[in-house]
Every structure is written in structure tokens, then in C-alpha cells.
Amino acid sequence: MIKQSIIENVLEAALSTGGDFSEVFIEDKFVNSIELQSDKIERSISGRDFGIGIRIFSGLQNVYTYTSDFTEEGLIEAAKRAALAISGGGNGIIHPLQKEVIKPIHTIAQLPQTVENARKVAVMRKANEIARNYDERIRQVGLRYYDEEQNVLIANSEGKFVEDKRVHSRLAIQSTASEGAEMQSGFYGPGAHAGFEFIENLDLQHYAGEASRIAVTMLGADECPSGKFPVIIDNEFGGVIFHEACGHGLEATSVAKNTSVFANRIGEKVAPDIVTYIDDGTLPNEWGSLTIDDEGERTRKNVLIENGILKGYMIDKFNARRMNAEATGSSRRQSYRFNPTSRMTNTYIAPGKSTPEEIIASTENGIYAKYMGGGQVNPATGDYNFAVAEAYLVKDGKIGRPIRGATLIGNGAKTLQLVDKVGNNLAHGAGMCGSVSGSLPVNVGQPMLRVSEITVGGTKGE
Amino acid sequence: MDIQLFQEELLKKAQDVGFHEAEVYYEKSNSFQVKIFEGEIDSYETSEEGGVGFRGLYNGKMGYAYTEKIDDDSISFLIEGAKANADALDEDDGTDIFGGSEHYSEHSRYSDELANVSIPEKIAFIKEVEKKTLAYDPRIVSVNYCVLQDFSQDRVLTNNKGLSLQDKTNGLIVFIYAVAKDGEEMKTGGAVRLTRDFNSLDADEIANEAGKEAISSLGEKSIPSRKYPIIMRHDASASLLAAFTPIFSAEEAQKGQSLLKDKIGEEIGAKNFSLVDDPFHPEALLGRNFDGEGVATKKTIIISDGTLKTLLHNRKTAKKEGVDSTGHASKASYKSTLSVAPDNLYIAPGEESQEELMATIEEGVLITDLSGLHSGTSTISGDFSVAASGFYIKDGKIASPVKQMTIAGNFYDYMNGIVSVGSDLKFVPGGYGSPSVKVKELSVTVD
Numbered sequence: 001m002i003k004q005s006i007i008e009n010v011l012e013a014a015l016s017t018g019g020d021f022s023e024v025f026i027e028d029k030f031v032n033s034i035e036l037q038s039d040k041i042e043r044s045i046s047g048r049d050f051g052i053g054i055r056i057f058s059g060l061q062n063v064y065t066y067t068s069d070f071t072e073e074g075l076i077e078a079a080k081r082a083a084l085a086i087s088g089g090g091n092g093i094i095h096p097l098q099k100e101v102i103k104p105i106h107t108i109a110q111l112p113q114t115v116e117n118a119r120k121v122a123v124m125r126k127a128n129e130i131a132r133n134y135d136e137r138i139r140q141v142g143l144r145y146y147d148e149e150q151n152v153l154i155a156n157s158e159g160k161f162v163e164d165k166r167v168h169s170r171l172a173i174q175s176t177a178s179e180g181a182e183m184q185s186g187f188y189g190p191g192a193h194a195g196f197e198f199i200e201n202l203d204l205q206h207y208a209g210e211a212s213r214i215a216v217t218m219l220g221a222d223e224c225p226s227g228k229f230p231v232i233i234d235n236e237f238g239g240v241i242f243h244e245a246c247g248h249g250l251e252a253t254s255v256a257k258n259t260s261v262f263a264n265r266i267g268e269k270v271a272p273d274i275v276t277y278i279d280d281g282t283l284p285n286e287w288g289s290l291t292i293d294d295e296g297e298r299t300r301k302n303v304l305i306e307n308g309i310l311k312g313y314m315i316d317k318f319n320a321r322r323m324n325a326e327a328t329g330s331s332r333r334q335s336y337r338f339n340p341t342s343r344m345t346n347t348y349i350a351p352g353k354s355t356p357e358e359i360i361a362s363t364e365n366g367i368y369a370k371y372m373g374g375g376q377v378n379p380a381t382g383d384y385n386f387a388v389a390e391a392y393l394v395k396d397g398k399i400g401r402p403i404r405g406a407t408l409i410g411n412g413a414k415t416l417q418l419v420d421k422v423g424n425n426l427a428h429g430a431g432m433c434g435s436v437s438g439s440l441p442v443n444v445g446q447p448m449l450r451v452s453e454i455t456v457g458g459t460k461g462e
Numbered sequence: 463m464d465i466q467l468f469q470e471e472l473l474k475k476a477q478d479v480g481f482h483e484a485e486v487y488y489e490k491s492n493s494f495q496v497k498i499f500e501g502e503i504d505s506y507e508t509s510e511e512g513g514v515g516f517r518g519l520y521n522g523k524m525g526y527a528y529t530e531k532i533d534d535d536s537i538s539f540l541i542e543g544a545k546a547n548a549d550a551l552d553e554d555d556g557t558d559i560f561g562g563s564e565h566y567s568e569h570s571r572y573s574d575e576l577a578n579v580s581i582p583e584k585i586a587f588i589k590e591v592e593k594k595t596l597a598y599d600p601r602i603v604s605v606n607y608c609v610l611q612d613f614s615q616d617r618v619l620t621n622n623k624g625l626s627l628q629d630k631t632n633g634l635i636v637f638i639y640a641v642a643k644d645g646e647e648m649k650t651g652g653a654v655r656l657t658r659d660f661n662s663l664d665a666d667e668i669a670n671e672a673g674k675e676a677i678s679s680l681g682e683k684s685i686p687s688r689k690y691p692i693i694m695r696h697d698a699s700a701s702l703l704a705a706f707t708p709i710f711s712a713e714e715a716q717k718g719q720s721l722l723k724d725k726i727g728e729e730i731g732a733k734n735f736s737l738v739d740d741p742f743h744p745e746a747l748l749g750r751n752f753d754g755e756g757v758a759t760k761k762t763i764i765i766s767d768g769t770l771k772t773l774l775h776n777r778k779t780a781k782k783e784g785v786d787s788t789g790h791a792s793k794a795s796y797k798s799t800l801s802v803a804p805d806n807l808y809i810a811p812g813e814e815s816q817e818e819l820m821a822t823i824e825e826g827v828l829i830t831d832l833s834g835l836h837s838g839t840s841t842i843s844g845d846f847s848v849a850a851s852g853f854y855i856k857d858g859k860i861a862s863p864v865k866q867m868t869i870a871g872n873f874y875d876y877m878n879g880i881v882s883v884g885s886d887l888k889f890v891p892g893g894y895g896s897p898s899v900k901v902k903e904l905s906v907t908v909d
Contacts, residue, residue, distance in 0.1 A: 044547035047528035064507040085506045117550035185842045226907035374837030385834040385849030407847035457868025457907035
């Protein structure tokens with residue numbers, strides 16, 4: 001993308017004031033987005049994101065600058081300006097760049113840039129039809145198709161020089177149902193680190209049908225009761241609870257500064273034996289997968305919690321310095337505009353032995369959360385909250401009436417201790433995770449599981 | 463490549479290949495951000511970036527494309543992209559490129575003085591804020607987020623109907639979050655400042671606000687879960703308003719995604735509730751003199767004493783209803799297609815102080831922070847159920863902090879349930895403002 005000699009000069013200019021590490025991240029990304037609304041293709045935009053991020057370390061100082069000026073003078077000027085913030089020891093060394101050829105672990109059959117809009121639109125129309133025909137109460141369907149091809153080049157003063165191509169495709173479906181003055185919506189958004197083959201092979205009957213089914217189901221739902229209940233969380237996107245409740249607390253971003261409840265606790269029992277929690281960026285073609293992270297490190301399978309024992313964290317190069325630990329291939333950034341840091345990829349609770357039927361049958365009076373909305377956590381305290389998109393009452397081991405407006409709140413470290421059933425039906429769901437280094441594609445996953453007590457906030461009262 | 467030449471060339475080539483109308487939108491931004499941790503610079507970021515958004519009418523349909531790489535090849539990339547995108551659209555929806563408004567405000571949102579504040583001055587200031595926050599109370603164990611950022615941005619909109627507009631803006635934001643610990647209990651408290659006047663910032667005042675909020679949240683108590691009268695503090699109220707802003711968009715209404723569809727002229731809120739969008743509000747940092755398609759912006763009263771006066775329009779939504787655009791065509795950046803959004807949307811302030819609002823409450827809850835708004839709110843149904851922090855009010859006064867809560871209700875009921883509106887109007891980042899608001903009741907569930 002940019003000549004190697006220019007990159008070398010930039011890395012050197014970045015160390016001119018005594019920094020001990022410099023890095024260049026070049027991004028050239030092509031995106032396409034098409035929206036369908038009211039049965040019509042209403043919006044279509046394509047574009048190219050292009051820019052360069054330069055990072056300098058000096059001990060525990062971290063300086064970042066980015067620019068879309070790709071001329072040699074512009075880049076060197078940017079590197080020098082950033083270097084002004086460093087007052088280092090002056091021993092930065094540039095190792096000769098060694099081009100590393102990596103074999104991508106996520107194969108892409110059809111690059112979306114080469115697929116004409118008409119084929120993308122055809123899939124959208126079909127999904128629209130399925131969602132609309134699901135029920136006469138479906139009054140509106142919105143669809144968004146999105147693809148991106150992100151080409152990156154990462155080089156650093158340690159001699160790293162590596163390129164990667166990441167391709168993401170996603171179809172998001174939102175159905176709105178209405179009856180009388182009431183309106184409810186349902187959402188499903190499958191995505192993958194894959195090309196157009198993923199979109200073309202999607203089971204639209206399932207995904208579009210589910211978006212509409214959720215909307216229609218919630219139309220007739222009762223108000224959610226308030227109080228403390230056992231909560232059964234279904235598999236796939238249900239994993240968002242542990243993404244919020246403990247995933248963020250295992251990122252070096254908060255562990256390195258001891259602001260996480262999980263800091264300095266490796267080897268301690270933090271969960272029941274039945275809980276094993278993993279972050280794995282190597283799962284083939286999954287939405288949160290990468291071949292290399294945004295520092296050029298190979299992604300890997302990181303076991304975070306094994307049979308209840310805290311085993312490891314997700315660590316990036318910079319926080320590795322503060323923690324005196326190795327980086328784990330977990331450094332990510334939304335784009336060249338973001339200083340990278342440790343983030344999740346595909347994080348999931350490993351499958352256990354219970355069947356979903358057993359879990360439901362053994363619950364006397366609780367809540368069954370079939371589909372989750374998103375959530376949020378305060379990383380300092382571990383207090384989390386998240387919304388349930390589709391929920392039901394469970395009475396005497398049977399799933400009862402649907403309920404709406406359920407929000408779950410609690411404390412991550414405490415909730416983790418209360419997991420009392422882990423099912424055998426692991427599945428992954430695609431989401432976007434927003435944090436310090438931007439908004440990133442991540443998978444959350446789990447089998448069906450049960451937490452013996454969570455505070456459920458609703459409108460109905462106790 | 464010179465941007466002005468690039469724009470001229472792009473518009474000319476576009477016309478040559480069959481775009482009868484075309485527009486180029488260019489943005490250029492600079493930013494600086496420093497994060498402090500334990501007296502040291504933890505991260506330091508600068509940037510210079512920009513990009514070009516192109517849109518044009520091809521066979522009567524509006525195609526879009528953008529690029530951040532500006533060179534000779536980019537012109538054909540934009541033109542080919544916009545053509546393919548125009549072809550994908552279903553029909554001519556009546557949108558076109560705008561020839562210009564009669565009058566544009568010359569309101570300035572740029573401070574030369576702010577632009578001249580040196581980086582060492584800014585760093586010294588934010589270090590001072592961290593130091594003072596840590597010193598506020600021995601129970602403040604850390605400051606987990608301490609950031610100063612500033613930005614400046616130039617926007618240029620040019621089209622082949624003779625319109626050429628530009629404006630520039632700058633501003634500075636300070637965020638600080640303190641962590642307080644007492645035994646096992648851990649609480650956070652924050653302060654945020656938005657300004658174009660660096661000299662108006664007072665490190666003591668910011669540190670005291672964050673420190674006080676964290677410390678006063680210690681000693682949490684549980685209260686029974688039930689419905690309570692609520693005071694939404696100005697910042698919590700502004701963030702709830704921000705989450706429900708799409709319901710005031712004519713675009714959402716036309717799609718059947720807002721229950722305010724066909725409600726113009728009707729009473730949709732309490733008598734003391736007025737909602738205003740003012741691109742020129744002196745205390746708000748955002749705003750602009752022309753909107754995303756070049757229409758002059760103006761102050762808009764959306765709700766006046768409880769009655770819905772208008773929704774927010776761009777030219778496309780306005781045309782569908784035979785009204786004038788309210789100047790709310792929005793483009794988050796050159797990367798976006800046109801949509802509808804407010805500039806500085808706020809609830810008009812009333813007369814009473816926060817203490818006066820509280821004085822008449824026998825038993826209630828003061829909400830100081832909301833969390834999980836992106837997932838716990840449905841703009842379609844109006845339902846919300848979100849995590850909240852706050853204080854228990856007993857006999858008109860704050861009695862104690864409350865354990866983590868959720869509050870739940872429906873935004874349409876909420877607008878009708880406003881009992882009184884405070885005088886303490888404040889803006890939060892993102893261009894939303896509110897005074898503290900007293901609401902009849904909401905469901906409160908305590909952890």
C-alpha cells in the first residue's frame with residue numbers, strides 16, 4: 001500500500017525523540033451499505049476509508065496519531081509531531097523489516113467488492129418478503145446489508161511487516177408489528193468474517209422469520225414483573241450477559257490498572273466448576289474472528305476461566321508492559337483512527353452437560369430469556385445491565401406467558417458465582433461491541449444456562 | 463491534491479457522465495486527546511483527517527459514494543460508485559440537490575483563543591484535575607478515566623446548482639471518573655465539561671463535582687421495589703431524551719416507526735413541557751449554520767406547552783407532507799447518506815431549582831445516571847427499562863444513595879407525566895440538553 005522504505009523512514013522519525021517502540025498501521029477499506037425500507041431499496045452508499053495510524057511507546061507512555069495524508073512528507077511530519085510528546089531515553093532501535101507471509105485462516109470465497117448490487121438486493125428482497133409474510137400484523141420491515149473489505153499493513157520497529165485482508169458481511173433485519181396503538185419490534189442480525197457466500201447461503205426463512213416472530217410475540221406480552229428470579233438464558237446471543245458481566249473485566253484495558261475486580265486473581269476460583277470461559281479469534285469465519293490482531297500478532301484460543309479457575313486475561317502489547325506479561329493476540333481497533341487495546345473476539349462459555357429440557361423442567365418460578373438485547377457494564381465496579389428482547393415466565397418447569405420490558409441488572413463477579421446449570425447446546429451470535437478502541441465485530445456465545453438469582457427490573461411490580 | 467481543484471473536477475466529470483445534479487461535501491478535522499493516569503500521560507493522541515462525500519442524481523435517482531483517499535483515481539471511484547448505488551435504488555423519490563436558502567446565519571462556533579491554547583497548558587490543567595480529584599477524599603482510590611480532548615472541523619458543501627457553503631467549529635471536552643471505595647463497596651462518580659472558553663474551566667470545581675458524586679454514592683441502601691415519584695437530574699434527563707430523539711423525526715414517522723405520526727397539533731405532553739432545537743444556543747457546543755443538504759438552520763419549537771408543533775424535517779420528508787424543511791437534514795459525516803437529526807435538542811427550562819423540585823416529595827428517587835440506554839429503550843413502542851443510579855428522597859431531602867436500580871416506563875407516558883421542570887438547563891456531549899425534571903412516577907426495581 002505504501003513503499004517499505006517510506007514506512008521505515010516513518011518508524012525512524014517516530015523514534016527521533018527517544019521512544020523505544022514505533023508502529024505504523026495502514027488501512028485501506030472498501031465498504032458497501034444498502035438499506036431497504038417500506039418494500040423499497042431506499043439507500044445505497046459505497047466508500048473507501050483510508051488512513052495511517054502511528055504509535056510510539058516510551059516505557060509506559062503511549063502516543064498515537066493518525067492521518068489520511070499518505071505522502072512521505074506528510075507521514076514523517078505526523079510522526080515527528082507525535083514524537084514531540086515523548087521524552088524518552090533515546091535508545092530506540094529499528095530492526096530491519098522482515099516481511100511475514102501469513103496464511104489466512106478464514107477463507108473468503110466471493111469478495112463482496114466483486115459482487116454486483118443486484119445480487120445483494122435480491123437477497124434483501126427475499127428476506128423482506130419472508131419477514132412481511134410471516135404475519136399480517138407485521139407493518140414494517142427494515143433491512144440493512146453491509147459488507148467491508150479491510151486491507152491492513154502493520155509494521156513496527158521490532159521488524160514486523162505483515163499484511164492482512166479482513167472481509168465482513170452482515171444482514172440486519174428489523175420487523176415491526178402493530179395492533180391498535182401498540183407497536184413492537186424484533187431484530188436479528190447474522191454476520192460473519194466471510195464474503196458474499198455467507199449472505200447467499202443464509203437461512204432467510206429462519207432469520208427473517210425470527211425477527212417477525214419476536215415482534216408479533218411481544219405484541220401480546222404481559223408486563224415484566226420486578227424482583228429476584230432464577231433466570232434461564234438461551235444459547236447464542238444470550239452470551240452477551242457474560243460478555244458484559246465478565247468479558248470486559250478480563251481485558252487488560254482494565255486489568256493492567258487494577259481497576260477490574262478480576263485483577264491479580266489468576267489461579268483463584270471465580271466461578272462454579274461448570275463454568276469455562278474462552279475467547280477464540282481463530283474460529284473459522286466467525287464474525288469476531290481474525291487471522292492476526294491489529295498489532296500483527298496471531299490470534300489464538302485464550303482460556304480465560306477453566307472449570308471456575310481464573311486462567312488468563314486478554315492482553316495487548318502496551319498493557320503487557322504494565323502487567324509484565326505476554327500479549328495474547330487480542331489487540332483490536334475499529335480503524336486507523338483508534339489506538340488499539342485489548343478487546344474480545346469470539347467469547348463464549350464452553351458447553352456443559354445439561355439438556356435445555358432439563359434446565360427448564362427444573363425451574364419452578366423464574367424467567368426464560370430467549371433473545372437478549374444489548375447491555376453495558378461499569379468496568380470499575382462490575383455492575384452490568386442488559387435488556388431482554390424476548391422473555392417468558394417459567395412456572396413449575398414449564399415456559400409460560402411472554403413478558404416485555406425485562407432488564408437484568410447485577411454485578412458481574414457475583415453473577416458468575418451463581419451459574420448453576422450449563423447446557424450442552426453451544427452457539428454463537430454476532431454483535432457490535434463499543435469500547436475505548438471503537439466499535440468492533442464480536443461474537444458472544446454460550447449454551448443455554450441458568451443463573452440462580454438475577455434482579456429483574458420491569459414495570460409490573462413485585 | 464488541492465481540494466478545491468478536486469471538487470471542481472469531480473462536479474464537472476459527474477455532469478459529463480450523466481449526473482444532472484451533483485453535490486460534494488468535504489470535511490477536514492483536527493483533534494487532540496490526552497489521558498492522564500496517576501499523574502502521568504497515559505495516552506496522547508493527535509489527528510488530522512478528512513474525506514469527501516459525493517452524491518448526485520443519475521437517471522433521477524440519488525447515488526452516494528465517499529472516499530478518504532483523495533487522489534486522481536478517487537474521482538472515477540466516486541462517480542462509478544455513486545452510479546452503481548443510484549442504479550440499485552427502486553425509484554425516483556423526488557429528492558434533488560438544493561439551490562440554496564435566502565439567508566444564512568453568520569453565527570460563529572469557532573474560538574481563535576481556544577485554538578491558541580498550547581498543548582502543555584492543556585496537559586497541566588488535566589493533570590491538576592486528576593490530582594485534585596484524588597485529593598478530594600481518602601476514599602477516592604483511583605481516577606479510572608481522566609481525559610481532555612479538543613477538536614476543530616471545517617465543512618464545505620458545494621453543488622452544481624451554484625451553492626457553496628462553509629463553516630468551521632472547535633471545542634474542548636473534559637471527562638473525569640473517580641472511583642470511591644469503602645470496605646467492599648465501590649462507586650464511581652464523574653464530571654464532564656464542554657466549552658469553547660478554556661479560561662472558564664475550574665479544576666477545583668470539576669474535581670469536587672466528580673469526587674462528591676463518587677463519595678456521596680457510598681453507603682448505598684436498598685429500598686422496596688415499587689413505583690416512586692422521580693426527579694431526573696438534568697444530565698440523566700438529557701440522556702433519556704437523546705435515546706428517544708428518533709420519535710421526533712419525520713423520517714421515522716413516515717416509515718411508521720414513530721407513534722407521533724399524524725399527531726401535529728395534539729397534546730402529547732404535560733402543559734409545562736416544551737421541547738426546542740436551537741442550533742445557536744450559547745451554552746451548547748454543537749450546531750451549524752447550514753444542514754446536511756445546504757438548508758439554512760433555524761431555531762425550531764417542536765413541543766410548545768405540551769402540544770406537538772412539528773416534527774424534524776429534511777427536504778425529502780418535507781416534500782412528502784407538503785411543508786418546508788426545518789433544516790434538519792443530517793449527515794453524521796461525509797460517509798453518511800442523508801437522514802434527519804436535531805442540532806441542540808433540549809427541554810425548555812422552568813423556574814424551580816433542583817432542591818425546590820425535591821421539596822414537595824415525601825418519598826421518591828433522584829436519578830443521577832442512566833446506563834444501557836442503547837439496548838433498554840425501544841423508540842418504536844416507547845418502552846424503556848434501563849439501569850440507573852441515584853438517591854432516595856425522604857421528606858423533600860436526599861436521605862441516602864440507592865443500590866443499583868432499574869427504572870422502567872414508557873416515554874410517551876413520561877412526557878405526559880412531567881409535573882414540573884427545573885431551571886438548571888445543562889447540555890451533555892452530543893448536543894442534548896435538559897434541566898432537572900420532576901415526573902409523577904416510574905417503576906423502580908432495586909438490586
